Amino acid sequence: EVQLVESGGGLVQPGGSLKLSCAASGFTFSTYTMQWVRQAPGKGLEWVATINYAGGVTYYADSVKGRFTISRDNAKNTLYLQLDSLKTEDTAMYYCQKPPTLRGQGTQVTVSS
Numbered sequence: 001e002v003q004l005v006e007s008g009g010g011l012v013q014p015g016g017s018l019k020l021s022c023a024a025s026g027f028t029f030s031t032y033t034m035q036w037v038r039q040a041p042g043k044g045l046e047w048v049a050t051i052n053y054a055g056g057v058t059y060y061a062d063s064v065k066g067r068f069t070i071s072r073d074n075a076k077n078t079l080y081l082q083l084d085s086l087k088t089e090d091t092a093m094y095y096c097q098k099p100p101t102l103r104g105q106g107t108q109v110t111v112s113s
Contacts, residue, residue: 002026004096009107016086020107022079022096030054030074033099036081038092038109048094049081064090086111 008020020036036048049070050059058070069082079096086109093106 002098002102004098004102004104006094006096006104006107009094009109011110011112012086013113014086014088014111016111018083018086018109020081020083020094020096020109022081022104024077024079024096024098027098029072029077034072034079035097035099036070036079036094037097037103038090038094039106040089040092043092046092051079083109088112 003025005023006020008018010018012018031053033050033052035050037045038048039045048061048064049068051070051072055072060068067085071080072078083090088111090109091111093108095103095106097103
């Protein structure tokens, strides 16, 4: 069974940082492109970042470029998202995603003073 389990969310002040993790199992993680997506309260799903299977190619939404960093450790079957310089508008449930639409249960990030 394919499973994605996110962790690392929490409450942080504007300008702060968090690192999200996603533990993958049930498929050959190292052969798949992976993504992070998020959903803010009352809004639709928003793509955040993509990383290729080897980790050498990354893409970011304009809204997070320069502040967030996607990475992966294929030996640990784990996907990461480093969130820096957080803004209140980054408040959302964050999901790791195996394209096209397989997601975990999500981890909540709340940015508030």
